[in-house]
Amino acid sequence: MTLDPFSERIRSERxxxxxxxxxAVLAVAGLGALVWLIWFSSVLAVRDVEVAGRTTLKQAQVLRAAQVPAGRPMARVDLEAIEGRIAALNxxxxxxxxRSWPRTVSIRIVERKAVVWATVGGQVRGIDxxxxxxxxxxxxxxxxxxxxITLTDSRDRVQTFQAVAEVVVAITGQDPALLRQIRSVSAASKDSIELELDEGRTVVWGSSDKAERKLVVLDSLLAIDAARYDVSAPDQPTTRE
Structure with a gap:
């Protein structure tokens, strides 16, 4: 029996x-399978943890702090929580x-590096x-x-240590010759840093601001025979015997 064109069109549309x-059913089923595979199955669960960048910390210390949940699906691992626990290490x-798919959590650490040392609470401590x-x-x-630095307030002490560290880092990177002349750095506050040079000379540095400009000015001042060089206001430097 031959169907008329209208009936054939209806059948074709059906x-x-x-x-x-x-x-659509297959797509939904496929999506559901994918969600199950990623979020709930053990196929893509944590099997390994890689730690890179450590120098003084032991692998066991990092792993103990990280508390990476072995066997948990990778997609459900809270990376921020792991970072927070590791960041708490001193x-x-x-x-x-x-995440390093399919089954590895990767941890990359940069350890603190001492820039100066100081006596804190009777102990010799490295300051970053x-x-x-x-x-x-x-x-x-x-x-x-x-x-x-003899400040007792912990917040002021940290800010002052940070300012001193910034100055030392700037000098280390820009003027190694000056660095070799420095015997110690003292500060009563973050804005009153002084460099104690060899031969009993002192540089009044001030705050950590304008380090590059201060270094340029100080380089010229050190040609003058003096006991005290003040570059705290680098555009108005002074010397004193």
């Missing part, structure tokens, strides 16, 4: 509709935690670029400058 429905400066006293030494390290 077939296309069922095909579209079947495709020697950690920065940390980044990421942020003014944090993060480690102890049995004796003063010979490769670091001493920061002489």
């Amino acid at each position: 077939r296309r509709r069922w095909i579209r429905i079947a495709i 020697r950690v400066d920065t940390v980044e935690v990421s 670029r942020n003014g944090i006293a993060f480690r102890s030494y049995g004796s003063p390290p010979k490769d670091l400058l001493e920061a002489k």
Whole structure:
């Protein structure tokens, strides 16, 4: 029996509709399977943890602090929580935690680095670029400058240590010859930093601002025979015998 064109068109449209429905059902089923695979199955669960960048910290210390949940689906691992726990370690400066699919959590650490040392609470402590006293030494390290700061308020002390560290970092990077002349750095506040040079000379540095300009001015001033050089206001430097 031959169908008339109208009936054939209806049948064709019906077939296309069922095909579209079947495709939609398959797509939903596929999406559901994918969600289950990523979020709930053990196929993409945590199996390994990689730690990079540590120098003084032990692998076990980092892993113990990280508390990475082994066996949990990778997509459900709280990376920020892991970062927060590792960042609480005294020697950690920065940390980044990421997923390395299919089954590895990667931890990249940058440890704090001592810029100067100071006596804090009767102990020789290493101070990092942020003014944090993060480690102890049995004796003063010979490769670091001493920061002489006697502030008792912890917040003021950290800010002053940070300012001193910024000055030392600037001098280290821009004027190594001057660095070799410095015996110690002292400060009564973050805005009153002084460099104690060899031969009994002193540089009044002031705050950590305008370090580059101060170095240029100081380079010229040191040609003058003086006991005290003041570059705290670099556009109006002074010397004193």
